Amino acid sequence: MKNMNLVRGLFLTIISLMFGITSMTYSIGKFGKAGPGMFPLLVSGMLLVIGVATIIGAYYKPPVPISYNFKNIAVVLLGLCGFAVISQFLNMIFGIFFLVFCSAFAAKSFTVVRNIKISVCLVAVAFGFKYLLGLNLPLI
């Protein structure tokens, strides 16, 4: 599946169906007394129309290839989620070290000394935020 227009149409259609089908599980009500499902159903209906139109349009347009690199987005997301998990169960200092070291795998070069320096600087900034701006960071 390398046609960006087609994938885009499918993506929009899937999102509209996800929201549309879920909104049908809520009360729709009447126009005079709309339930929680009515407005999202209307909006996802409009999105569905656009999604289907995009899919149909994709057959009439020359295919456009999609470029992506899932390694980088995966590494960055792992860094962010790891930061949250470690900050929650250990403390944010370890979280910062994990974030820096993990996300560095997405960069072209990986240097342990450089990552330690960045982490130490960011920990110092975090302490500044905590004690100067009063942010409630779980640093210790």
Added chain:
Amino acid sequence: MDLIHNLAFGFEHALTWQNLMYCAIGCVVGTLVGLLPGLGPLSTISLLLPLTYSIPTDGSIIMLAGIYYGAQYGDSVSAITMKIPHASSIVACIDGYQMTLNGKTGLALFTAGISSFIGGTVAILVLATLAPTLGEVALLFGPADYCALMLLGFVCVSFVTTGSMLNGLAMTLIGVLLGLVGTDVNSGVPRFTMDFSFLADGVGLISVALGCFGIAEIVKNLDGGGEQTPFNGEIKLMPTWPEFKRIIPSALRGSVIGSVLGLLPGGGPVIAQFAAYAVDKRFSKYKDEMGQGAIEGVAGQAAADEAAARTSFIPLMSIGIPENAVMALMMAAFIVKGVQPGPNMIANHPDLFWGLVASMWVGNCFLVILNVPLVRYWLSVFKIPFSVLFPAILFFCCIGTFSINNNLDDVYITATFGFIGYMFMRLGLEAAPLMLGFILGPMLEEYFRRQLLISRGDFTSFLTRPISGSLLALIGLFIVWQLVSFLRQVKRTPQVQ
């Protein structure tokens, strides 16, 4: 004559050494905190509010106003240089960031600063002349009118997006749907929460903005090799005379649009920047360059945003109604200091009212004076290699997200939106319209349902009210115009081939 007399009275208060100092401190601290990704004006003011407790009333309000303007400017700096916006600088990400990619960061920042100054000056004149009466305009708007206004904002999206109009509308609708995640305020039913308790209050604006813009942009840079920063090392700050001539009309257009839309509760200031951009895209002499780093794309929206931020004080100070969260916080600061904003504020506290109006202009001057030399330092950040810079940006994104509710769950939401934003980017879908839909979606639903309730399900009630009817007619005209231009383009294409 009254106006001159009142302004002179205001400047007399604003230009005391003490108040000048408070204004300068507010601007500098606000800019510094606002520069951090995720910390927009609202979080900056709430973080720095305690600083003002020990300061006299007029000084503290002036300092808070300075913090507000500083944070807004700082916010636009992070949007232009790193494509990490807050609500007040979403549109700056489009052409502002493109200017950075074209090696014109300094010029973009200068344009944002000078256009904000122009927008602020126009809005202050509006504020000073019309504040006592203009606040009542907001009261004329009923639910149907707000719905029509928001729909007009959505139609503006078709002008804002660089790609197809359908893509822009699709992203707006996705934004609306994402804005509906959380507990329905009318029925109390949790919607689209997937039984996650942390989604009961909905998805945070910061998480969506940082994910879809900041993180997605970082990963895109990494995909492209990622060792170079967009900044090319040259600092060209001052525009040439032809460039300056392009800034002025755009900034003036933005100022007028922002001054009017800033009066309206809710999304006024957000719609203002989109509307100003849409008008520039349609009427500017250089409309073909919009989206590719046009100077007008920065000037118009910056002026509109600043003007709207100023005139949004009008409903607060003239009728005592805060029209957005920042104004609610300012109202709290007024009340803490023993001042009740409302119709009697001008009569009871003329020194405070006119002092604040004058200090807005003084704050604008400070921002221009301080930021012209400081731009060099903001840009020096980009001399740092990207491989060192991007972990730091990710860290600031995490801190910005976490500090809103002191909740680490928000970091997961940001990461999720980072992935979604990356998908959007790779599929050629722009995130700016999504933000507009996200901000206005919940309000649109509320007003839509309220109007239908009032009219007992009668859709024609949207057309019969003068304001909503006119706005809907305007939307109809826009759509017909777009269709006609599209059909003309389709007709022309085969002839060219």
